[in-house]
Amino acid sequence: EPEVTQTPSHQVTQMGQEVILRCVPISNHLYFYWYRQILGQKVEFLVSFYNNEISEKSEIFDDQFSVERPDGSNFTLKIRSTKLEDSAMYFCASSGGSLDTQYFGPGTRLTVL
Amino acid sequence: AQSVTQLGSHVSVSEGALVLLRCNYSSSVPPYLFWYVQYPNQGLQLLLKYTTGATLVKGINGFEAEFKKSETSFHLTKPSAHMSDAAEYFCAVSDRKAGNMLTFGGGTRLMVKP
Numbered sequence: 001e002p003e004v005t006q007t008p009s010h011q012v013t014q015m016g017q018e019v020i021l022r023c024v025p026i027s028n029h030l031y032f033y034w035y036r037q038i039l040g041q042k043v044e045f046l047v048s049f050y051n052n053e054i055s056e057k058s059e060i061f062d063d064q065f066s067v068e069r070p071d072g073s074n075f076t077l078k079i080r081s082t083k084l085e086d087s088a089m090y091f092c093a094s095s096g097g098s099l100d101t102q103y104f105g106p107g108t109r110l111t112v113l
Numbered sequence: 114a115q116s117v118t119q120l121g122s123h124v125s126v127s128e129g130a131l132v133l134l135r136c137n138y139s140s141s142v143p144p145y146l147f148w149y150v151q152y153p154n155q156g157l158q159l160l161l162k163y164t165t166g167a168t169l170v171k172g173i174n175g176f177e178a179e180f181k182k183s184e185t186s187f188h189l190t191k192p193s194a195h196m197s198d199a200a201e202y203f204c205a206v207s208d209r210k211a212g213n214m215l216t217f218g219g220g221t222r223l224m225v226k227p
Contacts, residue, residue: 004156006156031213033213033215035215035217041219042217042218042220043157043215043217044217045214045215045216048212048213055212055213056210056213056214091156091157095213098213099164099209099213101147101159101162102213102215104149104156104158105156106154106155106156107156
């Protein structure tokens with residue numbers, strides 16, 4: 001069964017450093033998403049992406065964040081200058097249609113020291 | 114704007130007992146509603162969803178949920194709990210816009226006692 005994959009599973013970085021989280025969506029899906037979950041808090045929407053542009057973004061998704069689909073298979077989330085409060089589990093998801101079910105990857109746990 | 118409230122961050126049941134996980138939502142549009150399950154060290158897996166049509170929705174692993182518009186609820190049930198059901202369960206609502214943002218509840222951790 002096709003699945004969304006994410007790498008790395010765990011990333012540790014120093015405050016102020018740039019990180020790139022990588023996702024490989026399900027191959028025939030066209031819509032891509034990032035969510036995050038700070039420990040003990042709700043899963044929060046960050047951004048959705050379709051046709052090489054952002055469809056919707058939340059207030060969390062400020063200028064420090066960017067997304068890219070650099071090739072036909074990867075979808076990345078970049079955080080330019082990490083802060084302590086960026087420590088969270090980051091989930092990538094994809095869907096075949098705009099309102100179709102979103103399928104989630106296993107997550108990347110980001111720890112900012 | 115959407116919001117989701119899950120009553121009970123932790124629910125404990127005995128094996129074989131009824132599972133009831135509560136979810137209430139608010140939405141400015143007719144909602145699309147979802148239940149996801151997260152097993153330890155895994156991603157979110159779709160259990161079931163309601164979009165339109167029949168209000169009683171059946172999902173995987175024997176779970177079902179009923180959409181009740183008058184109560185703005187979408188509670189998850191399973192007649193008989195199994196040890197393998199121990200996990201965290203998330204209710205979510207879609208904004209049904211082009212971005213299809215999901216708004217999640219806080220999650221309910223289900224524990225199953227032998």
